[in-house]
Amino acid sequence: MLTLLLRNSVVCIRQANCANVGGAIRQFRITIRQEAQLPNLSPYDINLILRENEYIQTFSEDDSIVRSYESNQLSSNKPCEDSRTEATFLHKNGFICGIFDGHGGPACSQVISKRLLRYVAAGVIDRGTLNEIIAKDYNSQSFLRCHNDKADFVSEIKNIYENSFREYVKTISGQTAQDVAFEISNAFMRLDDDLSKEALKHTNMRTMSVAMSGAVACVAHIDQLNLHVASTGDCGAVLGIQCPETGQWQSKKLNNEHNADNLKEVQRILEEHPKEEHDTAIRNERLLGQLAPLRALGDFRYKWSNEVMDKYVVPTFGEHAVPPHYYTPPYLTALPEVQHHVLHPNDKFLVIASDGLWDFLTPSQVVGLVGEHLNSKKVLEPMKLPPGDVTLLEVSKLLAERKAGRARKPLDQNSATHLIRNALGGTDYGIEHSKIAYYLSLPQDVVRLYRDDITITVIYFNTEYITKLNENT
Template identity: 90%
Template sequence: MHTIFLRNSVVCVRQTNCSNVGCGVRQFRITIRQKAQLPNLSPYDVNLILRENEYIQTFSEDDSIVRSYESNQLSSNRPCEDSRTEATFLHKSGFICGVFDGHAGPACSQVISKRLLRYVGAGVLDRRVLKEVMSKDYNSQSFLKCHNDKADFVSEIKTIYENSFREYVQTISRVKKENVANEITNAFMRLDDDLSKEALNHSNMRTMSVAMSGAVAVVAHIDHLDLHVASTGDCGAVLGIQCPETGQWQAKKLNTEHNADNLKEVQRILEEHPNEEHDTAIRNERLLGQLAPLRALGDFRYKWSNEIMDKYVVPTFGEHSVPPHYYTPPYLTAQPEVQHHILRPNDKFLVIASDGLWDFLTPSQVISLVGEHLNSKKVLEPMKLPTGEVTLLEVSKLLAERKAGRARKPLDQNSATHLIRNALGGTDYGIEHSKIAYYLSLPQDVVRLYRDDITITVIYFNTEYITKLNAET
């Protein structure tokens, strides 16, 4: 966000400093003449809004690395430009999920959220199994079982996408499988290439709107002890690690954001273009002075050649659709950076989220909030006595701890909801209702100046199974 003054308007936005833990790095104050007319949301109203899109999925298998996950989404844009997808594999062990943050509309985000995990799922599958599945009449659920999936493509677009996916599967089935990181990277790049071809080869406004919009993505793939996190753009992924001796929580970032704060990323882009463009390739901390993320899927008006722009884009969208100083495209790539982490018993959960969350909370704050939420929920479970002989003093101590823990009982069962509540309403003294109610009642024409769409998925690991697998290695 930037300081913005709207002349001849009732809105004036100024950036202010805020030291509250729950506020994160930045906060904005807004002056509205009709402030008194804003809805006075009650705690009940706030809960209805925060919990509208929450989702919890629990896995009962004892031999599953992932015990459960919790997810939620709070929109700022209408329609929301964020998307999320979570799935388990049908032909191998493992779990995969992603958060996708769209821009210039929701089209690209919605499409890749339903397609990217399929591409990755096929790529990481054993080639023998892949060929067996190909020999059958497979559909969109052939490789993955998606959870919390409530929408599908219209038949016209679905046929185009199915044909692209079938060609991709046939292509990779003829080559030797690479390591997981390379297969994930190939899936990102192939889907992005398919988005381009679909827009150019079909005279369809839907495919072109997907290509002209864009989305950043963070995808987590978990198979046994191997955790891979692939990131394109400025979403975030943070691992929650608990020290066994002290119980303290530690945050470990598993990706780096691709934006102007990443000097290595800025240097990469500058080196790909002539020296004469060093003042224009990145201006005002944005790609060509327009795009904040420096990597993204879609956004082909930063990738297509000048010839393609003149032939396909300008006649439909106008001259203004071509970015200024567009001399030596492509300026943008969808290539992800993939980090590999081997899970240990101290690794308790993973948080992936769009940048709407990180605008308010630091990675350490997020991990502390989820860790405290996890600990406080344990007091709601049936009490289990330690094995062996137990004294009355030990039982009394356990009961006292549970009683003290009930005082810290979380307001939200869903940890993603807990994070959103603290992001919008957190202070040094706890949650301030008036603060979060104010954020949630802002008019649609100004709310985007305050906060972005927020999408969060928290994945909880099966500590017992991780311990068992580590003992076997």
């Protein structure tokens, strides 16, 4: 038995008795024995932690497809490697948002969270409007109104990024517009290419740190009844659908995870490389035995040629920065899968989140929790009787539903916070305070073994407007 001493805890690792399959798989059982008592967090302390980063944005316009959205973030890594962005279009009636889960540091996720949606926005607006915008004095801020955006790039980096964006806009303005899925994919790939060029042209640690770290992304673009979800990596998006007859909730996944559990994705990578590399391209369920997501932005040490690696990476980061068995790059792509869904009145909300949430909850559980939260919030509003004649039995039923809803009233007004609370503390009998306190009290040097960064955005649709649009089509 191997014992590793960590702050406030001891980790005991025992190798389990199992067959050595191909010499590549070893199973371990990890148990933790606390040497010092964890901080005793009160319910008040827990609420402060869980609600620190929550945000709610409501849209009052009758012709807005999105009625509101709610977001929150709970970090595990220090600094947090997740980022998020939400925005409305300035030149059309539309909404766009994204979740970005970084790895190898926060640099890449922070940068693409502030750049990718603007690349997408420039690509999906009609070319006539685009040319009107660029005929004036424009920049990357001319396409979207970002909400809850409190930071900006330093001037040196900002100028580099603005120049790249202008070159991108100049390129697409002279091209014939394609369908939305193509334009979104093109924005992903162009930004990724710009990250590479910026790192190699402006050889400083800021641009290189973005290129050497990486991030997966899940972006939702909503234009009238058309919802497109573009995903690269292992974030997740799920639609909450309510049956009008029964009130029951149904979930619909709108993306595929790009990891070793996705056999089509594994097969794609193996087909892109010689047969001699089939045992090394993916090892231990990771790309080249190292990277869990099989698609990502950044991570250019899995994309650059050997010549570029020798010239730019090895002198700065050393030979160990080159992955083992790095024979026929690129091994990684930023190309997203894009799914299209036409919104109907039964579609009530969309949840996008980093994998820190999906490690705890299934898509159906997430939809059930948000649906329950939505129903409970409705009973806090003034009671409205349906139009026309109403029977006493119908009124009695409405009152019974409101009474039941009040009994299920959640602790959190924000549905993203509600999800985090249930992810960490949910049991078959309700929320367990001690369970949440345990997860929130783990020392920094072991917390990542138990939970990842969690970032969530819940988008609520305007049912009345969706109904109106469906009636007119």
